[in-house]
Amino acid sequence: MTTGQHSFPRRHARTQRFTLGAPHAFTVSPDGARVAFLRSGSGTDRSHQLWVLDVDGPNSGAGRERVAADPQALLGGRAEELSAEELARRERSRESGAGIVGYATDAAVELAAFALSGRLFTAELRAGTARELSVPGPVIDPRPSPDGRHVAYVAGGALRVIGAEGDADRALADPEQEPKEGPEQEAERAPGQAPESGLVSYGLAEFIAAEEMGRSRGFWWSPESDRLLVARVDDSPVRRWWIADPAHPDREPAPIAYPAAGTPNADVRLFVLGLDGSRREVVWDRTRYPYLARAHWSAAGAPLLLVQSRDQGSQVYLAVDPDSGTTRMVHADAADAGDWLELRPGVPAWTPSGQLVRIADEGGARVLTVGERPLTGPQLHVCAVLDVADDDVLIAASAGGAAPSAEIGETHVYRVNELGVERVSQEPGVHSAVRSGKVTVLVSAHPEHPGAQARVLSGGRQTALIVSHAELPGITPRVTLTEAGERRIPCAVLLPTGYRDTDGPLPVLLDPYGGPHHARVVAAHNPYLTSQWFADQGFAVLVADGRGTPGRTPAWEKAIRDDLASVVLDDQVDALRSLADAFPFDLSRVAIRGWSFGGYLAGLAVLRRPDVFHAGIVGAPVTDQRLYDTHYTERYLGDPREQPAVYAANSLVTDDGLSGAVEPARPMMIVHGLADDNVVMAHSLRLSSALLAAGRPHEVLPLSGVTHMTPQEQVAENLLLLQVDFLKRSLGLAP
Known part of the structure; x- marks a missing residue:
């Protein structure tokens, strides 16, 4: 593609570091028929559309790409309007794009939900049609139920649910319906703290979870689609800072709840909320383990939590009884004296047979562990779990501490099971993957080629290449x-x-x-x-x-x-x-x-x-x-x-x-x-x-x-x- 007449700094900025137009945020349907993803129309277009690649099918033709939702059409050409909460969420995720910047799907990857200008939209991925559901806003993080019959979302600090057809919208948890702060609680506030109003929210990640823990969400559907695991965040203990805009002295400073080192964190609790109106608090030792680092709920087992001590030197994996809210310890980790435990993407999780999948530091290496057995050794430094299937675990890993010089800076995708380790990505570079069933989207960045390539593999064989519209940088790093x-x-x-x-x-x-x-x-x-x-x-x-x-x-x-x-x-x-x-x-x-x-x-x-x-x-x-x-x-x-x-x-x-x-x-x-x-x-x-x-x-x-x-x-x-x-x-x- 042409580089135009602009300087490299201008093109670097205009293309958001040459990422605009590149496909990303892939989701593979379990039947392997569809791959959903986001992509903008060109290398300078900030507005991302929701796309579908039909991997196979009698009516579509293998490898055909089509638009499932176009933000310009859905908004009638009007500019987006983003709430302060949405702007903060995008800042935490380092998201600088526009249009559809995130989406979630049901289990079959047939229904997608997303927010635009604080409004709720759904898209039928098979039919390629999209529509708006009329709900209170501004909407944050909408997510369909696994069966596709409901959509849960956050608005005004409340966790709400609406039918996928736009019916029966209601709040399952609303901070406005909770008792307000009394004189005793007001007297207990530290100097500079704000009063209680507006400081409690349901279904959102608190500041440090999104900024530091890699947990960007605050609610999780049950596999049966009849209830949700929902975080309740109370920011009232957190000290208030004020972000002013000196260039606009007429504007009031914006308050933020910022938990600086050594000061109180938000109080985070967890509830199981049923669509029938039931409510159960999940109970664990929050004094000893105040950090809710991870939550996972799949058909393979009970809801699974990873909670950490404040010094991050110890953590426990807890299985939740959603009927009673009680928890039982599945595993506990403790770091060596003076060390800490790292949080890694994709874990914890259950295997389909009900074994715990985690990443652990053992024997001087970062290894993949299934049950109580490490399946990798010091030859690999495990970075993330990408998928857990019946017969293997898909991981991203770099070479271990004894890595040869020829592999400097490389990250590869591996299939791991009790029989051994198989490398999926072959060429030198940085690789990651999204997989469901027999279909894998392998995303690869190579030293010799600009951008990244997204290949669709079925049974290990390439069946499609997802097109990138990213501009060529016009510079070749030496x-x-x-x-x-x-x-x-x-x-x-x-x-x-x-x-x-x-x-x-x-x-x-x-x-x-x-x-x-x-x-x-x-x-x-x-x-x-x-x-x-x-x-x-x-x-x-x-x-x-x-x-x-x-x-x-x-x-x-x-x-x-x-x-x-x-x-x-x-x-x-x-x-x-x-x-x-x-x-x-x-x-x-x-x-x-x-x-x-x-x-x-x-x-x-x-x-x-x-x-x-x-x-x-x-x-x-x-x-x-x-x-x-x-x-x-x-x-x-x-x-x-x-x-x-x-x-x-x-x-x-x-x-x-x-x-x-x-x-x-x-x-x-x-x-x-x-x-x-x-x-x-x-x-x-x-x-x-x-x-x-x-x-x-x-x-x-x-x-x-x-x-x-x-x-x-x-x-x-x-x-x-x-x-x-x-x-x-x-x-x-x-x-």
């Missing part, structure tokens, strides 16, 4: 995947297009994330597009995944316990110096850029290692660990009330000023979105104040109306251009 130093730190090195060995050394730009839950060194094409663009501005770009990043071994991830600062920074320095002889690095001109954890790491680099780093771009950084959320921060640093010295050592700022900074002072550009409700603007403001008090020069770039994402086209484009200008000025390079 990337070398390698390992650095004695710890074999995974690295990617990018040089300018057309660079020759005789061109001499280059200024170096480190471009890491470098922290938990996100690997930047991956065997794929598109993740390096921005890094290559920076390389083409005259830099050698180094991306390093040091200790704390995922995908290698549990010990590698957990090396950062009580030390988010020095461990990750040491590995960036080691990677730079170890590769200096193999690549044309000019170590007298080294800069670093990053966003979120990468921004924190960039701040650490220029403040604590000015002998190595000469300039830094610090984007949306967590500068004071006490201002970040409970589930993330306490996992690594413990409780700030018990370990204040640990928090001080890992912060860029303290109440006394800079923490750990040494001379000489290096140029720093601090970038932050004023509307960020994840890493709030206070982090950068406190850093700037501390730098000013210490007499250290720096630049601050506030982004009006921008959240933790930067989806606005002009903002995203100009942000890249301003960064290049800052780097060249700071390193003494020609503009």
